[in-house]
Amino acid sequence: MLLDSISSWWETNERLTYLLVEALGQTLTMVFASGLIGFALGIPLGVALHLSKEGGQLENRTLNKVLGTVVNIGRSIPFIILLVAIIPFTRFIVGSSIGTAAAIVPLTVGAIPFIARLVEGALLEVPSGLVEAAQAMGATPQQIVTKVLLPEALPGIINAITITLVTLVSYSAMAGTVGGGGLGDVGIRYGYQRFNGTVMMITVVMLVILVQLIQSVGDHLVKRVDHR
Amino acid sequence: MIEINRVNKVFYQGERAINALSDINLTIEQGTIFGVIGSSGAGKSTLIRCVNLLERPTNGHIIVDGVDLTQLSNKELSLARRKIGMIFQHFNLLSSRTVFENVALPLELAGVSNNAIQEKVDGLLKLVGLADKNDTYPCNLSGGQKQRVAIARALASDPKVLLCDEATSALDPATTQSILELLREINRELNLTILLITHEMDVVKSICSQVAIIGDGELVEKGPVGDIFAHPKTELAREFIRSTLDLSIPADYQARMTPERVAGSYPLIRLEFTGASVNAPLISQVAREFNIDISILSSDMDYAGGVKFGLMLAELFGTEQAAEQAIAFLRDHKVNVEVLGYVA
Numbered sequence: 001m002l003l004d005s006i007s008s009w010w011e012t013n014e015r016l017t018y019l020l021v022e023a024l025g026q027t028l029t030m031v032f033a034s035g036l037i038g039f040a041l042g043i044p045l046g047v048a049l050h051l052s053k054e055g056g057q058l059e060n061r062t063l064n065k066v067l068g069t070v071v072n073i074g075r076s077i078p079f080i081i082l083l084v085a086i087i088p089f090t091r092f093i094v095g096s097s098i099g100t101a102a103a104i105v106p107l108t109v110g111a112i113p114f115i116a117r118l119v120e121g122a123l124l125e126v127p128s129g130l131v132e133a134a135q136a137m138g139a140t141p142q143q144i145v146t147k148v149l150l151p152e153a154l155p156g157i158i159n160a161i162t163i164t165l166v167t168l169v170s171y172s173a174m175a176g177t178v179g180g181g182g183l184g185d186v187g188i189r190y191g192y193q194r195f196n197g198t199v200m201m202i203t204v205v206m207l208v209i210l211v212q213l214i215q216s217v218g219d220h221l222v223k224r225v226d227h228r
Numbered sequence: 229m230i231e232i233n234r235v236n237k238v239f240y241q242g243e244r245a246i247n248a249l250s251d252i253n254l255t256i257e258q259g260t261i262f263g264v265i266g267s268s269g270a271g272k273s274t275l276i277r278c279v280n281l282l283e284r285p286t287n288g289h290i291i292v293d294g295v296d297l298t299q300l301s302n303k304e305l306s307l308a309r310r311k312i313g314m315i316f317q318h319f320n321l322l323s324s325r326t327v328f329e330n331v332a333l334p335l336e337l338a339g340v341s342n343n344a345i346q347e348k349v350d351g352l353l354k355l356v357g358l359a360d361k362n363d364t365y366p367c368n369l370s371g372g373q374k375q376r377v378a379i380a381r382a383l384a385s386d387p388k389v390l391l392c393d394e395a396t397s398a399l400d401p402a403t404t405q406s407i408l409e410l411l412r413e414i415n416r417e418l419n420l421t422i423l424l425i426t427h428e429m430d431v432v433k434s435i436c437s438q439v440a441i442i443g444d445g446e447l448v449e450k451g452p453v454g455d456i457f458a459h460p461k462t463e464l465a466r467e468f469i470r471s472t473l474d475l476s477i478p479a480d481y482q483a484r485m486t487p488e489r490v491a492g493s494y495p496l497i498r499l500e501f502t503g504a505s506v507n508a509p510l511i512s513q514v515a516r517e518f519n520i521d522i523s524i525l526s527s528d529m530d531y532a533g534g535v536k537f538g539l540m541l542a543e544l545f546g547t548e549q550a551a552e553q554a555i556a557f558l559r560d561h562k563v564n565v566e567v568l569g570y571v572a
Contacts, residue, residue: 014462133320135282137334137385147333151324160561228323 009198013019015200019186024206026100026181030172035165038111042164043157045071046119047145050078057131062188074113079171082106083178090178103180115164122156123149155226162218169195173207181209210212229421230256230279230389235288237274237445241457248274248284249285256423256438261415262437263453265468271445272425276393279423280312281305310338313382317394319374321366325512327353327377328362334384352380354412373401381411382430383418390414392424393452396431417498429469433530453564458503458535473501475526475539477568485569493570495544495551496525500564503535510561511542518554520546543571 009019045067051057052064077085083106087097090105132147150157164177183203191200200209237249247338248271256262266272271342277283279290287436290297296309321330321511331349340348353359356376364373375395382390386562392411396404415422426432432439432453440450441464449456449465476494477485486493515522546549557564 036569127318127320129316129318129320130322132282133314133316133338134333135311135312136282137314137337137381137392138305138306139337143337147336149321152322154324225324227367 006196009212016190019190020199020202020206023181023183023186023203024210026185027172027183027207027210029100030103030107030175030182031168031179032086032161032225033039034107035168037104037159038164038168041108042112042115043119045116046123047122047149047160049116050123050149051141051145057144071113071116074109075117077110079106079110079179080174082110083174086152087178098179100180100182102174103175103178103182106178107168107175110171111164111168111173114167115160118160118163119153122136122153122160125156141152145213157227158218158222158225162215162222163219165214169207169211169214181208229258229293230254230288230423231291232275232279233289233291235275235278235285235290237271237278238282238286247445249278250394252288252442253446254440254447254450256421258421259324259415259419260438261411261422261424261436263432263439264423264442265427265429265432266425267427267468268475271440272427272442274421274444274445275394276425279389280314286303310334310385311387312391312392313385313392314387315378315382315395316374317397319366319371319378319398321374321377321381323366326363327358327369330366330377331380331384334381338385345448348384348504349380352383355383355414356380361540370403371399372406375399375407376402376410377389378496379407379414383414383420388421390420390422392422392426394426395424398428401430404431405434411435415544415567439469443468454503454534457530458537464484467539470539471495473536475528475541475542481525481571484571486572487569489548489570490572494546495555496568497542497544498566498568499540499542499558500563500566501529501537501540502562504562505536506561506563507536508561510558510563514554514557518546518550518557520544520550520554541568 019090040178049064049067049071052060052067054061054064069098086106086109091097092104093105094101130148131144134144139147141143146180172180173187175182176185177187183206187203190196232252232254235249235252236247239246239248243402252275254437264272264275274283278285279292281290285298287297292308292312295308297305300308322333322515325333328349331352332345333349335345350359353362356379358376358380361369361524366377369377388413398406399407408431411422411424414420424431424436436453438451439453439456441448441456443464448462449460456465457469461467475498481496485496489495511522514520522544523543525543526537527540528538529536547556558565
């Protein structure tokens with residue numbers, strides 16, 4: 001019955017269908033663009049946090065403290081506030097504070113510290129004996145990172161990526177606030193504000209499927225690279 | 229080949245200083261297998277980690293192959309370490325790499341070409357008897373196989389020295405023997421100097437030619453294995469050797485034992501053979517000469533470096549006088565005899 005109502009609704013609401021497809025595209029753009037940039041900056045930040053900590057390969061207490069504080073501040077600002085708080089920065093980067101591209105900026109800024117902490121945790125799980133063995137072989141700090149730490153932490157890092165992408169999907173729902181579009185935005189505007197329960201449900205179902213897909217792909221990849 | 233010169237290592241636990249190593253001096257000749265033995269917490273692990281500066285000595289010098297490692301910059305030290313192989317108790321293989329890739333790692337770090345790596349790794353895997361495990365991941369190997377991979381990896385950069393940090397402590401006795409056999413073979417074929425630390429007497433006995441005993445961060449004794457085992461000079465060394473041999477009295481004997489000789493009881497004695505003991509078939513001589521029957525309860529005798537040594541628990545069945553004469557005879561032949569009591 002439910003399926004019937006959805007499929008008949010599908011046929012009679014061509015405009016809304018188009019809207020949903022477009023919203024899905026926006027969500028995917030926001031999630032993956034901010035995810036990608038976030039990983040590019042967050043993973044090195046996580047590595048820096050790990051290396052600079054006490055007993056790390058490049059121990060540097062001051063740097064560790066500074067990075068740690070910045071990351072903690074980033075992690076403690078609620079995303080909805082971050083979204084509006086950095087509007088001047090967003091405008092500086094993309095030239096506008098409204099639209100999908102504009103939403104990517106705060107999403108990325110929010111994702112970086114999140115990723116950094118997760119990556120730091122993944123690196124922490126690499127047994128210290130492996131690093132020691134590499135040192136004994138005459139590995140330079142850079143080689144230790146590229147040949148030992150990152151490959152050994154890969155399952156954990158992929159897991160971190162999965163968690164981040166899922167979190168970004170839910171953050172992206174708030175991006176409607178700055179006109180970023182996306183499925184969450186459609187759900188709020190058409191489903192909630194116009195009392196259209198069917199639209200609301202469709203957006204939720206689409207989001208659930210999207211999250212399931214991301215998680216399954218992530219789990220599958222972890223399984224493939226994990227030889228522990 | 230390895231020279232450890234007045235090395236001290238102090239750890240700080242808050243304000244408290246702990247002397248992990250105090251004034252260690254050790255010279256290890258090219259081509260020897262040198263064992264350092266001590267109980268846990270004695271500082272032996274710290275010592276071996278000081279040799280390749282995984283642990284930097286608080287002061288003193290480490291000279292390997294004529295180079296004072298303590299004077300090198302980080303970059304020079306990385307290069308020097310490529311000539312010092314190391315294997316560990318827990319193998320420390322990279323789980324993300326196959327057997328082949330693990331052995332190839334030191335070569336990759338040194339920037340060796342792929343063709344040369346292929347050739348070298350194939351040869352090494354053959355040497356350690358794992359030629360068919362190329363593409364296996366370490367998680368699918370047994371402990372002994374993992375240590376073989378680790379040995380191959382340690383040999384990849386043609387080191388002059390191999391450090392073994394409790395390399396057999398996580399392995400069962402049979403596997404331990406096969407790994408030791410491999411180490412001996414490597415030592416012979418490549419004329420590699422091996423420094424190993426262990427808490428297992430058997431390991432030292434079976435492959436080392438020289439041994440040092442470490443206790444509380446101090447080197448208490450060093451010398452050829454046979455000498456140390458047969459004529460321990462210090463109390464600590466003696467204690468250590470005894471602790472690995474010590475034979476305890478079975479509980480039911482203990483219960484039946486009296487401190488004084490009473491009618492119908494016979495002495496239970498502990499015989500300690502050392503390198504000083506006269507090398508003769510003493511037990512059967514005693515039996516014949518004093519008309520005494522000897523029942524050996526338990527015994528841990530060993531042979532290392534050309535001498536027999538060990539402990540034995542035995543009962544002497546005979547007259548009181550015969551037993552006393554027998555004990556005197558054994559003492560004359562430099563066997564330490566201790567009468568533990570009399571068992572009815």
